[in-house]
Amino acid sequence: MNRHLRRRLRRPHVWLRSRLAPRAAVLMYHGVGEVDIDPWGLFVTPEHFAQHVEVLGATATPMGLGELADACRTGTVPSRAVAVTIDDGYANILHRAKPILEAAAVPATLFAIGRPLHDATEYWWDELAGVVLTPGRLPPTLELSVTDRRTSIDLGPAEHYTETQWRLDHRYRDEESRAGDRMRLYRQLWQLLMPLEDEVRDRTLAELARWAGCDRPRRETHRSMSIDELVDFDGELTEVGGHTSTHPLLPDQPADRQRLEIEQNKKHLEAVLDRPVENFSYPFGAHDSTSVAAARAAGYKAAVIARPETATASTDPFRIGRFDVKDWPGDRFERQLDRWLRYQ
Numbered sequence: 250m251n252r253h254l255r256r257r258l259r260r261p262h263v264w265l266r267s268r269l270a271p272r273a274a275v276l277m278y279h280g281v282g283e284v285d286i287d288p289w290g291l292f293v294t295p296e297h298f299a300q301h302v303e304v305l306g307a308t309a310t311p312m313g314l315g316e317l318a319d320a321c322r323t324g325t326v327p328s329r330a331v332a333v334t335i336d337d338g339y340a341n342i343l344h345r346a347k348p349i350l351e352a353a354a355v356p357a358t359l360f361a362i363g364r365p366l367h368d369a370t371e372y373w374w375d376e377l378a379g380v381v382l383t384p385g386r387l388p389p390t391l392e393l394s395v396t397d398r399r400t401s402i403d404l405g406p407a408e409h410y411t412e413t414q415w416r417l418d419h420r421y422r423d424e425e426s427r428a429g430d431r432m433r434l435y436r437q438l439w440q441l442l443m444p445l446e447d448e449v450r451d452r453t454l455a456e457l458a459r460w461a462g463c464d465r466p467r468r469e470t471h472r473s474m475s476i477d478e479l480v481d482f483d484g485e486l487t488e489v490g491g492h493t494s495t496h497p498l499l500p501d502q503p504a505d506r507q508r509l510e511i512e513q514n515k516k517h518l519e520a521v522l523d524r525p526v527e528n529f530s531y532p533f534g535a536h537d538s539t540s541v542a543a544a545r546a547a548g549y550k551a552a553v554i555a556r557p558e559t560a561t562a563s564t565d566p567f568r569i570g571r572f573d574v575k576d577w578p579g580d581r582f583e584r585q586l587d588r589w590l591r592y593q
């Protein structure tokens with residue numbers, strides 16, 4: 250018998266009360282726009298996003314994340330409460346998502362990464378996809394010097410990326426289709442780049458573009474917001490929250506680096522926006538007790554993770570779960586939302 254079932258049988262009234270308590274769902278988005286290849290399923294089309302927002306307006310109680318965290322704290326979570334959150338800070342969120350949110354008066358929190366604000370570049374995972382996930386040939390071997398290690402990759406069948414395979418990989422998701430050879434190469438390079446310091450990763454991306462014989466991608470569909478755009482986004486209904494300075498995997502960092510990542514990003518955003526920034530999102534949803542303590546010490550009021558679970562009166566405001574919303578049409582989104590609000 251599993252642990253949960255045992256607990257349920259021992260204290261059925263406690264379990265039942267927790268099942269009947271009003272649950273709030275926090276939704277997680279990244280980009281709103283039309284993109285041709287989306288290896289992580291991060292983008293929702295503006296058409297689908299408008300349908301999601303319409304469903305929220307018609308069937309849920311949309312509220313700001315801060316308001317939702319307060320409701321958890323005071324045990325006053327309303328029925329079918331939903332908060333929209335958006336990670337990273339793609340420029341398309343200002344241009345494509347904000348007008349939709351405003352028209353329907355649905356609040357949202359955008360968690361912005363510190364550094365890319367100075368120049369509207371692409372996030373490293375997109376830049377890598379722009380170089381590797383383009384149909385055509387790449388040189389048969391890749392020699393990379395990452396920090397003091399040299400990595401040599403023999404591309405094998407990934408060398409030639411056909412239009413057909415590219416189309417198959419178009420909206421590749423882990424659970425829906427098997428990765429082709431080039432997609433596997435992308436994932437391998439992603440793993441290699443992920444733990445690097447920003448400057449080292451940037452040098453490596455430049456090296457990769459040279460190796461592939463292309464320019465570093467600077468696509469309008471994928472670029473991050475500039476400082477002015479971030480200021481434009483921040484308002485009464487749509488607000489900006491923190492997401493660290495360089496988007497590292499926090500639990501892999503020593504405590505002082507975790508603190509710095511969280512504090513510097515918060516200070517930077519507050520200076521730019523000229524108001525306190527109160528909500529935070531752990532990059533990749535990854536956190537440990539040090540990250541939680543650092544977010545709290547920095548003065549944040551609430552923080553979100555990426556575990557798909559609803560928030561209730563017993564939820565820790567520094568570990569609020571979220572549901573990853575995919576590029577679904579409105580009816581499928583509505584079914585998913587019902588399921589989340591009822592069971593998770």
Ligand SMILES: [Zn+2]
Nearest residue numbers: 336337532533
């Ligand atoms: Zn992120």
